[in-house]
Amino acid sequence: MLDSFLTFINQQGFNLRDQSCLLAVSGGVDSIVMTHLFYKMGYSAVIAHCNFSLRGAESDGDETFVNQLAESYGFEFVSKKFDTKMFATEQSVSTQMAARELRYTWFEEVRKSYSLPWIATAHHINDSLETSVLNLVRGTGISGLYGISARNNFVIRPLLFASREQILDYATEHHLQWREDESNDSDDYKRNLIRHKVVPVFKEMNPSLESTFVSSSERLKSADNLLRLYLEDWKKEVMQIENGLVRIPIIKIAAASEPVYRLWSILQDFGFTYSQSRQVGSHLNGISGRLFSSSSHSLLMDRSELIIKPKQDAGNKNNIPVTNPDTKIVLSHYSLIFSKIFNVDEVTINKEKHSAYIDADKLIFPLTIRKWLTGDYLMPFGMKGKKKKVSDLLIDLKFDLFQKENIYLLENGNGEIIWVVDVRLDERYRIQDFTRQIMVISLNQNE
Numbered sequence: 001m002l003d004s005f006l007t008f009i010n011q012q013g014f015n016l017r018d019q020s021c022l023l024a025v026s027g028g029v030d031s032i033v034m035t036h037l038f039y040k041m042g043y044s045a046v047i048a049h050c051n052f053s054l055r056g057a058e059s060d061g062d063e064t065f066v067n068q069l070a071e072s073y074g075f076e077f078v079s080k081k082f083d084t085k086m087f088a089t090e091q092s093v094s095t096q097m098a099a100r101e102l103r104y105t106w107f108e109e110v111r112k113s114y115s116l117p118w119i120a121t122a123h124h125i126n127d128s129l130e131t132s133v134l135n136l137v138r139g140t141g142i143s144g145l146y147g148i149s150a151r152n153n154f155v156i157r158p159l160l161f162a163s164r165e166q167i168l169d170y171a172t173e174h175h176l177q178w179r180e181d182e183s184n185d186s187d188d189y190k191r192n193l194i195r196h197k198v199v200p201v202f203k204e205m206n207p208s209l210e211s212t213f214v215s216s217s218e219r220l221k222s223a224d225n226l227l228r229l230y231l232e233d234w235k236k237e238v239m240q241i242e243n244g245l246v247r248i249p250i251i252k253i254a255a256a257s258e259p260v261y262r263l264w265s266i267l268q269d270f271g272f273t274y275s276q277s278r279q280v281g282s283h284l285n286g287i288s289g290r291l292f293s294s295s296s297h298s299l300l301m302d303r304s305e306l307i308i309k310p311k312q313d314a315g316n317k318n319n320i321p322v323t324n325p326d327t328k329i330v331l332s333h334y335s336l337i338f339s340k341i342f343n344v345d346e347v348t349i350n351k352e353k354h355s356a357y358i359d360a361d362k363l364i365f366p367l368t369i370r371k372w373l374t375g376d377y378l379m380p381f382g383m384k385g386k387k388k389k390v391s392d393l394l395i396d397l398k399f400d401l402f403q404k405e406n407i408y409l410l411e412n413g414n415g416e417i418i419w420v421v422d423v424r425l426d427e428r429y430r431i432q433d434f435t436r437q438i439m440v441i442s443l444n445q446n447e
Contacts, residue, residue: 001162001170005037008161012150014118016158020044021118022111024103025069027062027179030122032069033167034159036176038120039073045120046076048110050103052084054095062179080106096189104155111154123148123157126164129213130194137190141274142227146220147213163210231265239266243333243445245402246270246308253306254284270297270308280306289401302400309402322367322410325360325439329369330446331408336369336421339440347438349431354444356410356419358429360437364413369421372409378417379427390420397423410441 009016016038023038023045025031038045047070051063063079070077088098107119128147135144150160159167171178203209238252248266253259264277271294272280283290283301290301293311300307320329326340341360349357376390394404410419418429422443431438 001166002037002040004161005158006041008150009158012156012158014151014156014158016041016043016118019117020046020114021120021156022107022114022116023047023075024107024119024121025049025066027066027069028122029171029176029178030124030159030164030167032176032178033171034120034122035069035073035075036171036174037158039075046078046110046114046116048107048119049077049079050099050106051079051081052099052102053081054084054099065179078110108154117154119155120158121155122159124159124162124164124167125210125214126195126199128160128217129199129210130191132213132217133194133198134191139274142220142224146217146224149221165210231262234262235266243406244309248306248308250284250301250305253281259284267294267299267308270299271295272297272299291401298402300401303398307400307402309405318370320369322369323365331369332446333406334422334446335444336410337442337444339442342438342440344431344435344438347440352442354422354442356425356441357431358418358425358439358441359431359435360439361435362412362429363418363439366413367418368411368413369408370411372404372407372420376409376417378420378424381425381427381430383427385427390417393420393424 021038021043023031023035025035025047026049035045035047047066049063049066051059053059067077067079082102084095084098084102087102088095091098093101111119132145132147148157148160150157199209206212238248240247253263256262260278260281263281264274267277267280272292276292276294280292280299280301286301288301288303292299297308297310322329322338325338327338329336329338347357372390374391377387378390379385380388380393390409394407399407407423408421409417410421412418416428417426419425419441
């Protein structure tokens with residue numbers, strides 16, 4: 001087993017000979033065997049043990065046992081005691097989830113404090129198999145079916161080459177001692193139900209289940225990697241990102257093979273589920289205006305494209321006063337730069353797209369920047385004094401729902417609309433022959 005261990009860590013690129021490692025050691029047989037292998041190889045390690053206070057004196061006994069083991073091998077030992085049940089109650093999660101969060105958060109703190117490159121856990125082939133079955137039952141993509149990865153950021157699994165049976169044989173052969181966790185013999189946990197009830201049935205059907213799973217897992221992982229590479233290239237072709245919005249032409253989705261899976265490859269990054277992706281896919285040729293929502297983003301089905309945007313920050317809806325010229329106002333995606341007041345002969349008027357030249361003599365401070373409301377109207381430049389609702393103006397210009405949400409108005413102190421920002425100036429505030437003073441407002445995109 002020592003040779004297999006060495007071969008595996010070399011294949012995975014874990015440089016353990018020249019670098020120390022944090023070993024997560026519970027006291028169970030798996031982590032004891034991992035610690036023994038590190039000791040036999042002469043690797044440097046810091047042993048970390050979590051006391052979750054779930055088994056009373058037994059939990060304290062685990063901590064004492066692991067401490068003594070570390071001393072016998074000459075490894076440094078660190079431990080921490082947690083009130084796991086209280087944390088689970090406070091966070092409204094299961095005890096298992098609470099223990100997992102506490103464990104990995106603390107391991108990372110220790111890793112950083114010792115400047116260690118790795119956290120090693122003792123997961124093995126059977127753990128990976130059980131994870132695969134559990135993910136299949138819960139519902140998963142391809143990545144969930146190949147089980148546990150040998151490396152996940154700073155966490156490595158150097159025993160992922162070995163089965164539970166091989167680990168027990170090694171522990172027995174080397175007369176190793178370990179602690180038993182009674183919860184491992186209980187069917188109360190879903191994983192243990194799979195371990196004690198489901199996997200034995202599979203083993204009856206295929207006595208070489210573990211090796212078969214490893215082979216299948218490798219092929220699934222390779223297929224998943226190839227699919228990811230292909231989809232990453234495809235996403236670069238179809239996704240357009242501008243001003244915080246992601247735009248996807250519907251025709252690029254509808255004309256492609258497996259449109260729902262392609263959609264999900266994009267939408268999952270924005271918090272949408274596969275089920276939502278399927279709903280979006282079923283309406284690609286439907287009526288525009290449908291809105292879908294994840295915890296962090298909104299998706300609009302517009303006339304010819306899907307548009308994704310972060311959910312609105314309530315803080316951006318407040319009215320913003322402009323008390324003086326020569327100031328800068330920062331909004332969600334851009335900033336407005338208000339110049340000082342110039343005499344008309346000091347300014348050369350350029351018809352720039354993202355700026356407005358305003359008759360300053362008509363301004364009544366403080367001005368206000370705010371979102372547009374139903375019923376707002378102006379006299380659009382070029383319409384010779386005719387009133388038009390802002391809502392109708394935006395419809396005529398074919399603004400989609402998300403674009404409308406991000407439209408701001410500049411309002412004069414007397415309540416008149418001066419400028420639909422970056423869209424249309426009011427006729428009453430344009431520069432005319434009798435204008436004496438000018439204020440220039442420029443729009444700059446935020447980085």
